[in-house]
Amino acid sequence: MPAERRPLSRTALAWMMVGEWRAHPGRVVTAALAIAIGVALGFAVHLINGSAQNELAQAVRTVNADADLQVHATTPLGFDERLYPALARSPGIAAASPVVELSARFGTGPSRSLEGGGLTVLGVDPLRAATVTPSLLGRGAAPAAGAKGFVPESLFDPRAIVLSPAALSASGGKVGEVVTITAAGRTVDFVVAGVLSGAASDPQVAVLDIATAQWLFGSLGRLQRVDLKFASGANPAAVEAALRARLPADAQIVTAQSEARRGDNLTKAYRVNLEMLAMMALLTGGFLVYSAQSLSVARRRPQFALLRVLGLERRGLLAQVFVEGALVGGVGAVLGLGLGLGVAVGTLKFLGGDLGGGYFRGVSPDLVVTPLPILVFFILGLAAALLGSLLPALEAARAQPGIALKDLGDKNDPNAKPAAWWGFGLLAAGGAAAFLPAVGGLPLFGYLSIGLMLAGGVAAMPWLSRVLLSPLQGAGRRNVSIDLALKRLWGAPSQAAVALCGIVASTSLMVAMAVMVASLRGSVDDWLTEILPSDLLFRVESGGFDADTRARIAKAPGVRDILFQKTLPLRLSSDMPPLVLLVRPVDKARPDASLPMIGRILDAPDGVTPVWLSEPAARLYGREVGERMVLPLGGANPQVFVAGVWRDYARQAGAIAIDQSDYTRLTGDDLRTEASLELKPGATPAGAARAIRAALPPDQAAQVQFFETRQMRAIALRLFDSSFALTYALEAIAIVVGLAGVAATFSAQTLARTKEFGMLRHVGVLRRQIILMLAVEGGLLGAVGVIAGLGLGLAMSQVLIHVVNPQSFHWTMETRLPLPLFASLTVALIAAGAGTAVLAGRRALSADAVRAVREDW
Amino acid sequence: MSPAVLSLTALRKSVPGGRVLFAGLNLEVAPGEIVAIMGESGVGKSTLLNLIAGLDQADSGGVAIDGVALESLDDDGRTRMRRDRIGFVFQAFHILPHLTLAQNVALPLVLQNLNAAEATSRAMTILDSIGLPGRAGDRPSQLSGGELQRVALARALVHRPALVLADEPTGNLDPETAARILALFVAEVRGSGAAAILVTHSERAAAVADRSLNLTRDGLVHAG
Secondary structure: OOOOOOOOOHHHHHHHHHHHHHHOHHHHHHHHHHHHHHHHHHHHHHHHHHHHHHHHHHHHHHHHOOOOEEEEEOOOOOEEOOHHHHHHOOOOEEEEEEEEEEEEEEOOOOOOOOOOOOEEEEEEOHHHHHHHOHHHHOOOOOOOOOOOOOOHHHHHOOOEEEEOHHHHHHHOOOOOOEEEEEEOOEEEEEEEEEEOOOOOOOOEEEEEEHHHHHHHOOOOOEEOEEEEEEOOOOOHHHHHHHHHHHOOOOEEEEOHHHHHHHHHHHHHHHHHHHHHHHHHHHHHHHHHHHHHHHHHHHHOHHHHHHHHHHOOOHHHHHHHHHHHHHHHHHHHHHHHHHHHHHHHHHHHHHOOOOOOOOOOOOOOOOOOOOHHHHHHHHHHHHHHHHHHHHHHHHHHHHOOHHHHOOOOOOOOOOOOOOOOHHHHHHHHHHHHHOOOOOEOOEOHHHHHHHHHHHHHHHHOHHHHHHHHHHHHOOOOOOOHHHHHHHHHHHHOHHHHHHHHHHHHHHHHHHHHHHHHHHHHHHHHHHHHHHHOOOOEEEEOOOOOEOHHHHHHHHOOOOEEEEEEEEEEEEOOOOOOOOEEEEEEOOOOOOHHHOOOEEOOOOOOOOOOEEEEEEHHHHHHOOOOOOOEEEOOOOOOOOEEEEEEEEOOOOOOOOEEEEEHHHHHHHHOOOOEOEEEEEEOOOOOHHHHHHHHHHHOOHHHHHHOEEEEHHHHHHHHHHHHHHHOHHHHHHHHHHHHHHHHHHHHHHHHHHHOOHHHHHHHHHOOOOHHHHHHHHHHHHHHHHHHHHHHHHHHHHHHHHHHHHHHHHHHHOOOOOOOOOHHHHHHHHHHHHHHHHHHHHHHHHHHHOOOHHHHHHOOO | OOOOOEEEEEEEEEOOOOOEEEEEEEEEEOOOOEEEEEOOOOOOHHHHHHHHOOOOOOOEEEEEEOOEEHHHOOHHHHHHHHHHHEEEEOOOOOOOOOOOHHHHHHHHHHHOOOOHHHHHHHHHHHHHHOOOOOOOOOOHHHOOHHHHHHHHHHHHHOOOOOEEEEEOOOOOOOHHHHHHHHHHHHHHHHHHOOEEEEEOOOHHHHOOOOEEEEEEOOEEEEOO
């Protein structure tokens, strides 16, 4: 009668696992820590970005208040206020509230930061706003502590202003005191009439009467926004569609959903890329689990064979190795989640919400932790460990117990040719995936391509080791140590691959990132040289220079040549962040003399206005050179011609350049906000700045900011470096994890060869000869790892440069190689390989040689 | 007469390269019977044990244990057959170094899903009976070769198998210790009622068996 099938013995599994871990705790701890670091980095970056994103969304909600629907101007120039009554009378609309929205700052001088003052001035009709957006008036919520019972009607006083708690704090004033606000080039004093309800972390908002805002800030007849309330029973989609059909080109419908999408689109690529970068450490951790489990399985081959002989089924062995991996992954993931939470709390407390991209600069968010990311990162940690255990588990289960029981646990078969098709297949699949398009604006196939290349590179390691070491086979004839080292490495390429997979993974990822960053930095440097050829730049934050002022400036002493321009935000789509309209003189016959053009340049057909799109704008909006598009400017609906594409690394949401005469013709706006000038020989920047200030009206002279081109270039490169500071840190961590893996793997492999060393000592090999043999082995393995890591990293860098960056950030760049980094990496890895092998060898050789030969396990 | 515990019928086995180890091999082992198998090195003694244990497969012929043909079982079935019906003693002991002696001995029982307390209790009983009382919590590194082979013998018998396969059980021991282990082996196997196949080079070891057979290319022939 056949023996009955029973469930797996948990006791046997537990005994085997506990026994193994008790015997080799260091290896388990190293593998769990590698997973923990990966999970911690990913989880912390996700928490910080998520919290900052939540804070930004909250800020947008505060400024936009609680309207059902909004009509926004496409530019800060606003739209004609006659649109307001038309909207208010539209079917399905119960109430409408007109709003003037201006970017402003406290005080009279120029703002201290390049980003501006950070205050939003909202001019509202208190009676309309009370119906449509009561939260803008603080109704329905208690006044902030210290506020003197703000009464909305007090806004009818033309000098009264109500501040959010953050704005009150930034103003440095109190309720009842006077604060000075500068917006649209004008500076006005107001009395703080009250404080809006809200938190201190909310954005800076100042609310005043709409008529006052239009009058004092030169916005008569213009509105930036109309807030709308649906009539009860109205169909929101139908109302929205009807309104959309009636809107002029310079107005757009904005809903809560489109605002959410806009906020998400603004930062999605940055957040996802940063999290993917953080995941690289987890990937390296997964490879280290693979190394640890492979070695553990190889060492325990006879033990597993005994268990199979005694009656453990194949699935029992599979379960054994998998459960070991799962426990390592589970413990590592839980540790990582705790560590990640701590890092996120500390970062948000001490450094704020910005991790270098600049998207969340100045945001001080509260930590937001939800169950889903906890679960996702726990599963990722577990999955990395389980994937790392998969091949070793299959190998353990596949082994023939009768043969494995007598195996020494160290299979060297110099005649066996390592298979390469598996690795090349994965590499080819990775290469093919790189040609697939983005999914939802994210380079998912680009990441898949990198993952496949990584797996393929590691899988091809046995073959590559053999190929690289073949020419050296004759090199060790005169030295027994070198000869032994070469023969072992050549004869056991799979063992070399196991030792190298962690370091090949981390090195190639680091090389790929380093090449990408060096390429981007080099391209940005070149671009800065091209766009900043002048000596001095200056700008005014609000308002602008009219034609008379410009003429005076041009004649100021020290000024040889000057170019005025204007930048203003322009919304092409309610789902997308506004791009920048760059108004400047452009030579239509030779735009490449004015802009860093790339690709073909066309002449616009007669009567059609040409525009030149930045590379991100062309990619984001899917526009090609030669196409026509609508430019929503100044109430007109002009068809413009895309005459070319130019390189731009400064504005990720895109930019459109238009010749200044076309802009003024289309909008009637003749003000310019920025200028770059060349100095006359002998003139100094400081002297020219003084002369220009003297040529300006007094209020503008106080607001204008000057920058020397040299400074700007240095600031830009400093910002670039700070943007990638986290990248460098994550790379360094991945390399440290990889080196720790090399140390653990070499150490384990060397200690497992105690019996071999004992035999060599028996037959007369000197102790120092064995140490030299190990140093040569370690150094050669390090060298093979460097060659493989560099080759694989260079291939992966091309995916980052030509796929991930264009699909995420919509810019391209030329490849540049950071050769000094490659050189130091080569030296470090070879030294680490040789050093670790020697240290582990000394330990292994300290055991009694005779006893070593008699050891059975 | 009781049905045979082990039946080998027209067994043929060759190795890669085509060399035939043996062909037409027949054998029946009755319950409680101890059979010694001798032969020169390389003749295929260990391979024969692997075939009997279901760890290797014959070119042709059949192996049946307690009337169940191993060829009719898949890998899991053969594994369960080993777990429940067969005990093993090896020349190199194969005692797991990170388990205690009691855990090593109890392994076949916990693989049958007996609870840990019951398995350990039975392991301690058998350790007492083979001359290692009070050593249940010791680690294998604290034992001599002879003691390790006692532990291996205890592990082979703890689950009351129908058949014990012993591959050179005294090959790693000095003559005195080997003699003591052989005596213990015979006593314990006979006491359990199991049949045993004892593969050995040693005439002295073979002498303790009920039958001694020589393995040749043409099958098993009576020794001496």
